[in-house]
Amino acid sequence: MKIIISEFIDASAVESLASHFEVHADATLVDRPDALRSLLDDADALIVRNRTQVTPALLDDAPRLIAVGRLGVGLDNIDLAACAQRGVQVFPATGANARAVAEYVIATALMLLRRAYLSSASVAAGEWPRAALSSGRELAGSTMAVIGFGAIGQLVARLARALDMRVVGYDPQQPASAACWSETGAQCVTFEHALRTADVVSVHVPLIDATRNLLDADRLSMLKPHAAVINTSRGGVIDETALAEALRQGRLGGAALDVFADEPLKAASPLAGAPNLILTPHIAGLTVQSNERVSTLVAARVKQALLDHRRHSQQSEKIST
Numbered sequence: 437m438k439i440i441i442s443e444f445i446d447a448s449a450v451e452s453l454a455s456h457f458e459v460h461a462d463a464t465l466v467d468r469p470d471a472l473r474s475l476l477d478d479a480d481a482l483i484v485r486n487r488t489q490v491t492p493a494l495l496d497d498a499p500r501l502i503a504v505g506r507l508g509v510g511l512d513n514i515d516l517a518a519c520a521q522r523g524v525q526v527f528p529a530t531g532a533n534a535r536a537v538a539e540y541v542i543a544t545a546l547m548l549l550r551r552a553y554l555s556s557a558s559v560a561a562g563e564w565p566r567a568a569l570s571s572g573r574e575l576a577g578s579t580m581a582v583i584g585f586g587a588i589g590q591l592v593a594r595l596a597r598a599l600d601m602r603v604v605g606y607d608p609q610q611p612a613s614a615a616c617w618s619e620t621g622a623q624c625v626t627f628e629h630a631l632r633t634a635d636v637v638s639v640h641v642p643l644i645d646a647t648r649n650l651l652d653a654d655r656l657s658m659l660k661p662h663a664a665v666i667n668t669s670r671g672g673v674i675d676e677t678a679l680a681e682a683l684r685q686g687r688l689g690g691a692a693l694d695v696f697a698d699e700p701l702k703a704a705s706p707l708a709g710a711p712n713l714i715l716t717p718h719i720a721g722l723t724v725q726s727n728e729r730v731s732t733l734v735a736a737r738v739k740q741a742l743l744d745h746r747r748h749s750q751q752s753e754k755i756s757t
């Protein structure tokens with residue numbers, strides 16, 4: 437059986453698959469769609485990250501496909517309905533990069549509220565901007581609003597509570613009676629309440645129709661002027677132009693964005709040069725440890741699916757002979 441891997445993956449996960457199957461792992465395939473499609477012609481499984489678009493057209497070029505492994509958790513690059521229609525199972529790395537994302541949120545929250553850690557160049561130049569950098573805030577006693585209280589949102593809540601933050605959260609799928617609130621020490625509130633009370637807002641929702649532009653100009657205007665917004669979920673969930681304007685006009689204290697409506701972010705983006713803004717290239721979930729966990733988990737799930745399929749095929753052959 438043959439597995440195609442079109443984006444980067446931990447080497448040990450490739451080795452674990454290669455002892456059972458023919459594996460073609462080439463991280464350049466995501467940028468060579470024609471080569472990818474021709475390799476998929478007789479492939480049984482495809483493993484991707486977030487850049488390979490698993491569309492109906494791509495699936496049509498992969499008639500034998502049984503499984504798609506996703507080295508991450510967001511599934512917006514995979515047409516789930518088209519996979520289901522063709523009997524292709526999809527295996528995300530649920531939970532495996534949550535810690536990396538949650539640590540990113542805490543690190544950027546500390547930086548954005550304190551507003552003092554980006555002073556290396558001016559201190560080294562002899563400027564000594566002590567007065568300008570003396571009015572930052574502490575996380576302790578501040579309020580973290582978690583929008584989307586799933587796997588990552590709940591871990592963010594735990595880490596924020598460990599730093600003595602107050603945590604409020606909003607998630608239409610998690611009623612106030614759900615155990616996740618009491619287990620994490622967070623308070624279930626309405627979306628508007630979360631925005632109005634937050635010193636830090638961290639967004640952890642999937643990108644779906646209901647969450648597109650979830651933080652638009654109106655919602656951003658509900659935030660305190662010193663509040664910080666952190667988005668590690670998906671671009672498209674926040675109106676980037678409205679966010680940049682709010683930062684420039686001092687209606688928002690800071691922001692950290694790891695994901696963008698259009699990736700890579702274009703140099704002419706309205707975000708360029710906005711104050712107290714941390715921009716990172718979709719790496720919140722990527723660490724040495726999370727890459728190992730994600731790759732190992734997805735490889736194991738795809739391997740199991742192929743072995744199960746092989747066993748069922750052999751059993752059906754036996755019955756029919």
Ligand code: NAD
Nearest residue numbers: 510584585586587588589607609640641642668669720721
């Ligand atoms: P999850 O499915 O465990 O949780 C998502 C939660 O969002 C669910 O509880 C759901 O009920 C909630 N939700 C849905 N619609 C909502 C709405 N309108 N308002 C508020 N909540 C809503 O997912 P997760 O594993 O916690 O991941 C969250 C997001 O983080 C995903 O979009 C994923 O793609 C993204 N992510 C990014 C990175 C990165 O590197 N930047 C890494 C991992 C995950």
